[in-house]
Amino acid sequence: MQYRQLGRSGLKISALNFGSVTFGGQGNFAATGKVDVAEATRMVDICVEHGVNMFDTADAYSGGEAEEILGRVLQGRSRELLVTSKVRFPTGKGPNEQGLSRHHILNACEDSLRRLGRDHIDLYYLHEWDGLTPVEETLEALQTLRDQGKIRYAGISNFAGWQAMKLLGAAERDRLIAPVSQQLYYSLEARDAEYELLPLAVDQGLGVQVWSPLACGLLTGKYRRGKTAPEDSRRISGWPEPEVRDLKKLYDTVEVLVQIAEEHSVSAARVALAWTLHKPGITSLVLGARKESQLLDNLAAASLRLTQEQVRRLDDVSAPDLIYPYWHQNRNAFDRLSKADLVLQGPAKRHRDALETKK
Numbered sequence: 013m014q015y016r017q018l019g020r021s022g023l024k025i026s027a028l029n030f031g032s033v034t035f036g037g038q039g040n041f042a043a044t045g046k047v048d049v050a051e052a053t054r055m056v057d058i059c060v061e062h063g064v065n066m067f068d069t070a071d072a073y074s075g076g077e078a079e080e081i082l083g084r085v086l087q088g089r090s091r092e093l094l095v096t097s098k099v100r101f102p103t104g105k106g107p108n109e110q111g112l113s114r115h116h117i118l119n120a121c122e123d124s125l126r127r128l129g130r131d132h133i134d135l136y137y138l139h140e141w142d143g144l145t146p147v148e149e150t151l152e153a154l155q156t157l158r159d160q161g162k163i164r165y166a167g168i169s170n171f172a173g174w175q176a177m178k179l180l181g182a183a184e185r186d187r188l189i190a191p192v193s194q195q196l197y198y199s200l201e202a203r204d205a206e207y208e209l210l211p212l213a214v215d216q217g218l219g220v221q222v223w224s225p226l227a228c229g230l231l232t233g234k235y236r237r238g239k240t241a242p243e244d245s246r247r248i249s250g251w252p253e254p255e256v257r258d259l260k261k262l263y264d265t266v267e268v269l270v271q272i273a274e275e276h277s278v279s280a281a282r283v284a285l286a287w288t289l290h291k292p293g294i295t296s297l298v299l300g301a302r303k304e305s306q307l308l309d310n311l312a313a314a315s316l317r318l319t320q321e322q323v324r325r326l327d328d329v330s331a332p333d334l335i336y337p338y339w340h341q342n343r344n345a346f347d348r349l350s351k352a353d354l355v356l357q358g359p360a361k362r363h364r365d366a367l368e369t370k371k
Contacts, residue, residue, distance in 0.1 A: 013063025013314055016295045018135075019192040019219035021165055025094065027289055028314050029066040029221065030059045030307075031298040035081040036074030045302035049081055055307055056085045060093070062311045068195075068221070068298050070098035070139055071124050083128035096195075096221075097124045098169060100139035112142035117153040121162055136163040137195055140170045147179045151188040158189050167219075169195035173208030180216060193219035193295065200265050200284055201227035202254055203332045206356040210293045215352035219295040225288045226281055226310075227254055230262060233270050233280030237263040265330045272322050278312070285313035287326050292355045327359045334360055 015024040034045030035052050047055070056067070069082045079097060086093060099120040102110040110116060124133060136157065138150065157163045168176055168191045176194065183190035194213055198205040199222070213220045226232055256262055269280040276283065288297055301307035318326075334342055334356075341349070342357055349357055 015063075015065070017219075018165075018295055019213075020217040021192040021219070023094075023134075023165065023192075025066045025219075025296055026064045027296050028062075028064055028285075028311060029068055029096075029296050029298045030055065030064050031068040031223065031300040032078040032082045033070075033073050033300045034302050035069075036077030038074035038077050041074045041078075044300070047081070047302060049084055051304075052081050052085045054304060055301060056082075058304065058307055059311070060089075062314075064311075065092060066094040066096065066134075066296065068096045068223075069128075070101075070137075071103055071120055071127075072098070072101040072139065076103070076123070076127050079124055079127040083130065087129055094134040095128065095130065096135040096137060096167070097128070097133050098137040098139035098195075099124070100142065112138055112145045112150040112153075114149050114153040114156075117150065118156065121157055125162060132161055133163050135165045135167055135193065137167040137169045137193075138171075138191075141172065141175050147182045148186060148188075151179065151183055151186065155189045165192045167191050167193040167195060167221075169223075170197075171209075173212050176209070176212055176218075177216075191218065193221060195221040195223055195298070197224055197254060198222045198288065198291075198294075199225050199227045199231060199254075200269070200287060200326060200330045201230050201256065201262055203330060206332060207335065207338070210291070210355045211352040213293045214355055215350070220293050221295060222288060222297045224254065224300070225285055225297045230254075230256070231266065231269060231281060231284040233266060233273065235262070236266055236270070261330070265326070268325050268329045272318070272325065275322070276316065278316060279309050281306075282309060282313045282316055283318065283322075283326075285310060286316040286318050287323060289313065290318065290323055292351070331359060332356070 014027040016027055018025050034047045037046030067082060069079050071079060099117055100112055103120055103123065108115050154166045166189050168179060180190060194209060196205050196209050210220065269283050273280040273283045285297060288294060299307065299310045301310060338356060342360055346357065346361060
C-alpha cells in the first residue's frame, strides 16, 4: 500500500480508504448495501491486512447506524487507524438539526463521537455546502472542536470551487482552522471535478479523497451497451447517484475499460480505480463494498500500473467538454498555464491535438 500526504497536513493516509456507506442499510441507504457487524468486521480485517489506515463514515449514513457499526468494529484496534466522519445533513426533525451552524455542528459531533465510541474524529468533513450559515460561524465551530481535542483535522465535501475558496479565505483572514482536504466525486464516468475542484486542490495544497470512484458500480463492466445490468446492482435497486448525463459516452468509456482490463487480465473496476489514482491531485480513493470479493478486487488496484498509452485511451474517451472560459484559455493562453490549470487543460489539449491530426 502506498501512503500519501494529506494536503498540507503532516498526516499520511493510505491511497485506498474504506467507506462505511454500505453498513446498516437503513432507509434510503438500503440500496447501497446491508452490511452487518460480522461482515463489516471481516471487511475491516481485510483492509488492515492490505495496509488501509483510514476508514470513512458519516452521521447521515443509515441514520447513524453506519457510525455505530464502524465504532464497534474498530474498538480496541490500533490508534494508527484513522476515522473520518461528516456533518451537514438532517439528524432529526427540528429546524436546527441540519446545516453547518455552530448549534448543529457541536451537537452532531458529540453524537458522532458517542456512536463511534471514540474521544476524537481524525478528519471531520463538512458534508455539503450550507448557503444560509456564515462561513465564519462554521469555522469557529470547527475551531472549538479542535481546541477541545474532539477533531484533529477538518475537510470539505461537495463544495463548488468558489464556496471552497470563500471558506479558505475566511480561515486565513481570521486565523481559524482551515480544511486540509476535499472529499469529492470524480471518476471516468464524470470528470467535472477537473474544471475547478482538482485545480483548486493542486493550487491550494488540499488533499483529495474521491468518493464513488467506480460511479456506484457503473464502471465495473456490468453496465454495457445492449446488456442487462444485474438485479443486485445499485442502479437497479434505486440508488440515484451519480446522475448520468451522457449514456453514449459512458458506454464508450466502459468498452475501453473492458479492453484494457483484458490486456491486464484483471477486472474493469480495477482499471478504473488505477486510472483515478494516477490523476494529478488525488490523495486517496474511498472504497465502498458490499461483498468481500468486491473489496479484495478493489484493493488490488493499488498495485496495478497502467501504461501511458492506456491512460491516454481512457483520458480521450472520457474527456470532459471544455466549457467557457476553458476552451478560450486552451486556444489562447496555453503558454502561460500553471500546474493547476493543466489538470484540465493538459489532457484536453492533447485530445484536441489528436483530433486535429486525424482530420
